[in-house]
Structure formats: structure tokens, C-alpha cells
Amino acid sequence: MTPFWKLSAAGFAATAIAYGPARMGFGLFLPEFRSVFSISLQAAGFISSLGFFGFFVGLLISQFLTARRGPRPPIVLGLAAATTGMSLVAVASNLTVLSLGVLLAMLSAGFSWTPFSDAINRQVEERLRPVSLSLVSTGTGLGIVAAGAAALLMSIGGVSWRLCWALFAVGSAFALLCNWIALSGAGEASGVRRPLRWQALFRRATTPIFAIGLCYGVTSTVYISFAADRIAQAGGVPGLPANLSGSLVFICYGAFGLLGLVTGQIKTLTGLPWLLRLLLLASALSSVLIALAPASWAGVVVSAGLQGINVMMTSAVLAFWSDRLFPAFPSRGFTAVLLAVATGSVLGPVAAGSFASHFGVTAMFLATAALAASAALAIRSGYISETPHPE
Template sequence: MGEAKPGESGAVRPASARLAIAGALATAVAFGPARNGYGLFLPWMREEFGISTGVAGLIASGGYAGHLAALFAVGAIATRLGPRLPVVAGAISAALGMMLIALSPNALVLAAGVALAASSAGWVWSPYNDAAERAVQPALRARVLSVVSTGTTFGIAGAGVTALVTGDGWRIGWVAFSVVAVVALVCNAAVLPSGNGRPDGGEEAGLTGVRWLFRGDAVPLFVVATSFGVVSSVYYSFAVDHVSRNGDLTLPLGAPLGPLMFVVLGAAGVAGFFTGDAINRLGLRRVLAVILLSAALSTVLLGVAPGSLAAAILSAALFGAYVMMISALLAVWSSRVFPEGPSAGFSAALIALAVGSVLAPASMGLIAGAFGYQTVFLICGAIAALTVIVRPR
């Protein structure tokens, strides 16, 4: 076997595995039920609280606003205090917010719980880049970060399975989500390092202020990120409610279709694994075009065939692939646009995404109240299709 080389000892790989597992658990909670579970359970919540479509959209936008607020805070905190504190803050937000949802007596408390829970997604993603840089040997960093990001697919699929099991007892599902968030809290508090760990204070060399972000080749990146925020937030918020209100789309034994869509969506997210290889083979422009056209087809299917079981399942599969692939693509693209500050550049793209997510559900909820969900999903399909003309430079 031979003697292990420095940086390749058996003590390093278990540490990498622990970080990957803890990170995947945190992202599963934050980007699964905490950020996107509201739309999955919306049909039951509407029935219990008498929520109108317009109010449902406002609650969804409030959740994404919580995510945006955390995004603004996480960069400065992680830089100065290390990755442990923001991830722990995110896990606490998820646990408390989801328990508040489970115990909510009215729509106002429900909205507060949704906002608090969704803010966790803003806290827990970017700190793992710093944690991997400090705790994982270079050869394993990409693999560890890939495992962390795929927690999203398992979180969304797990939320769908939970909704299938609990059904009308939706509060039990949110209690279970809150318990898992506490487990994620304990795991990450034990694994993640604290302190910035850098003699320079953690600042990216040569970057002062934010003016360096505003350059010509960054505009397409931010436009695509905003489009992604609009389309994904509307889909997560309203797709399940839409299919539940159009036709008797149920599975054998009376299981509802909406939760199954989340299971399919999460499973299809494994396509994100192949994004890097696809970009290397086909180029970023072609891959982006295919991803955006998949999003357009996914949303248009719900607009033209809301009563079709096949259309709903195909829509969920296309959307799941779109979400995970474009998330990976934006990370690659931002590193090319901002080579001198990839982390800050990617954070800026995530803020653009979050802005689109905040604005869309409230406005589209009002449109749905007046013209129906079909119109909303056709509009989103048009937005995704038109975004194809935005080309990376």
C-alpha cells in the first residue's frame, strides 16, 4: 500500500465525509421543506385558514423575502466569524419557523413561520465554500460541495413523501421537519469550524466596495438569475395548488398528485450532477438554452393541460432538472465573470435570484386571482423562453 502522502491521510477523508453529510442534511432541510414546503402544503392550508390566492402569493413572497434578508447578512458574518455561526443560525431559523407553521392558529402566524423558515436557505449555502476550503484537501473539495448541494434534491423529495404520508394531518409533517432541522443543527455545530481562519481577515484580495460587480458581462448573468427566481418561486408556490384544483388527479389508494410531483421533482434533480460535464462538452451557451427551454415547457404544460396526470408528472421532472442544472450553471458562470472574486460574484447572482423570488409570487398571485393559475404558468413559460435570448458573453 505504501505510506500516505501529506494531505491524503486517513484522518482527512472522514473529516471530509462528515462535512459533506452535515452539509447535505442542512441544505436538505433549508432548500426542501423550509424554503419550498409551503407551496406543497398550500391546498390544505388554504382549506383550513381560508386563504385567498392573492394572500397565498403574499405569504410566499414573504418567505422569499426572509431568504433575501439572510443572504445580505451571511457574507459579512461568515467572513468575520467563520462558517459555523451562519449555518447554525440557519438551522435554528428552520427549526423555529417550521414549528411555528405546525402550531399556527391563523394565516398571520403561518406567514411569520414561513418567512422565518425560508430565511434558513439564505444562511446555509455559501458558508460551505469557506468550510471546504479550510477543512477539505483540494482534490476532494468539488466532490464534497457537490454532495452538499444535492441535499436539495433529497429535501424536496422527502418533503413530498412526508406530504403523501400525512395528507390532511399536515401539521404533523411540519413537526417532523422541525425535528430534522434540530438534528442538522447538532451535526453542523459539531463539524463546522469557527473563526475566519485567514490572516488577512477573509477579504478577497483587491476587492473594495461593490462597484467591481457592475460590468457589462455580468448583466446577462444577473438577468438569467432573476428569471430563474421568478419562474422557480411561482412553480414552488403554486404548482401543487394548481393541479389540486383542476380535475380529480389522484393516484391509486386516493393519494394526492401534488406530493408525488415533489417526489419526482426532487428525483429529477440528479441531473444537476451532469451540468459540469455538459458545459465542458457543449459550452455554457448551449446548455443554458436547453435548460431554459426545459423550464418553459415545464410551466407551459401546467398552463395548457392542468387536468392531465402525464403533463403534471412530465412538468415536475423537467422542472426538477431545470432547478438543479441552472443552480450549478450559475455557479460556473459567475466564476467566469468574476474570476477575481468568485464567492462575492456568486453571492450577487443569488441576490438577483432572490429579488425575482420576492417579487413574483405576490404579483402572480394577484394575476391568478383575476385570471386563474393557467394564465400565470403561461406567463412564466414565456419568461423562461424569452430568457433564451440572453446569452453569456
């Protein structure tokens, strides 16, 4: 097998697990978890934020390991964390074990994306690198669809959520084995180590990308943490049991998110400032629909679809925007942007859970929509720069 296919397939499997069931599974199964473990909305927000804190820590460790040991160790370690975490969730008998499992599972997302840029850069010929990286990122959307479909089919068949998580763990173990083999030739880190001058990343021209990353982290994680539970508590959509309706959210979310593959073409047509405005407004409308129409097929499908498009396209935007701003240190620059996203991901669910416990879930989603809409209105074309950032 050529390096192109070997690394593309391995990366596809890694992101499908890490950004599919490992990262989204808690929100997907929150209705069941709330029933079994008597979890309040405030506690659910705390557990979700704890998991996204794992994502934050994973990014830092991954950057450190990749710079010193090459891409293989962080990717393998991340998939090992996903396997262990999802296994713990499957057997959890109390809230502590459940929380630890969620933390380890979501830790994997921080490990399992950015190192592939390094591995592909080393082994895949230049003309095929964009295609390979696109295939790796596509694993995210299909992983989310697969997780939602598995939950839907198992619920219809009356199979326990524990078996579902056990199968996720088996899939993660298989991805771990594939990546262990595929990355055996990825090599060690480069012998030339440039000083990590993180302060060089933060300038006036780079403020917008970090601000949008922070906002994106808040709004997207509030949605994936609470949307399924919002629908279940509202009684579900007509024709589906309440506990199955959350699966519909994630299936639509992942399927529509595959449109992220055409982000570059859309950006060429609209320009970066307008693309960012449209994505933020899509996020706002998505939250409004889940707040006001959680028991409507049209409301749920459109809401999940818009959120999936927003998440996948914004991820792509942040990747190529970061690459333009920090051409001299792309991995470090992109890691800094993802850390801003991770900070929002930690703050968002815990704040939203607390807000919902005082003002209600509808108000929580409307407040999230207001944040996204305000960010869209705040964008000024003159401040959105794609100029390469001097080192």
C-alpha cells in the same frame, strides 16, 4: 471522521432541510393551508414572496457573518431559524403565525449554502473539494424528495399536516446539532479582509448572469409556489386524491433534479449559451404543461421533472459561471448572483398571485412560460462570457 466526510455529511443535512421542507414546504402544503386558513391566491403569493424575502435577507446576513466570524455562525443560525419556523407552522392557529413561520423557515436557505464553500475550502484537501461541494448540493434534491414523500405517506395514512411539519422541525433540530458539532473546527474568518467593492461586480460582461438569475428566480418560485395547488384545484391526477397530487410534483421535481450532478458534463458538450437556452425552454415547457394538463399523469410528471432539472442544473450553472466570472472574490460574486435570484423570487409569487386573481391560474402559468421562452430567445452567444472578471 475525516474533514471530507464530516463537512460533506453536515452540509448534506443542512441543504436537505433548508432547500427541502423549509424552502419548498409552503408550496407543497398550500392546498391544505388554503383550506384551513382561507387563503386567496393573492394572499398565497404574498406569503410566498415574504418567505423568499427572508431568503434575500439571509444571503446578506450570511455574507456579513461569514466574512467576520467564519462559516459556523451563519449555518447554525440558519438551521435554528428553520427549526423555529417549521415549529411555528406546525402550531399556527392564524395566518399571522403561519406567515411568520414560513418567513423564518425560508430565511434558512439564505444562510445555509454559501458558507460551506468557505468551510470546505479551509478543511478539505483540494482534490476532494469538488466532490464535497457536490455532496452538499445533492442534499437539495433528496430533501425535496423526502418532503414530498413524507407529505404523501402522511396524507395516505390520514395524519395531519401539522404532525408532518413537527417532524420536519425535529429533523431540522437534528441537522442543527450535527452542524454545531461538525463545524466546531471551521475556525474564524480570515484575518485579511479585502474591501467589499460590490460595484466591481457589475460590468457589461456580467449583465447576462444577473439577468438570467433574476428570470430564474421569478419562474422557478412561481412554479414551486403554485404548482401543487394548481393540480389540487384541477381535481388531481387519476388514482390519487386531489390533496395528494401535489406531493407527486415535489417527488418528481427532486428526483429528476438529481441530474444536476451532471451539469458540468452537459455544459462541456453543448457550450454555456445552448445549455442556458435549453434550461429556459425546459422551464417554459414545464409551465405550459402544468397550465394545460394539470390532471394528467404524463403532464404532471413531465412538468415536475423538467422544472426539477431546470432548477438544479441552473443552480449549478450559476455557481460555476459565477466562479469563472469572479475568481478574485468568488463568495462575494456568488452572493451577488444569488441576490439577483432572490429578487426574482420575491417579485415572482406576489406578481403571479395578483395576475392569477384577475386573469386565472392558467393564464398565470402561460405568462410565466412566455417569460422563460423570451429569455431563451434573447440569449446571444457573443454576450455570454466566461472570461474571468478583473477586480
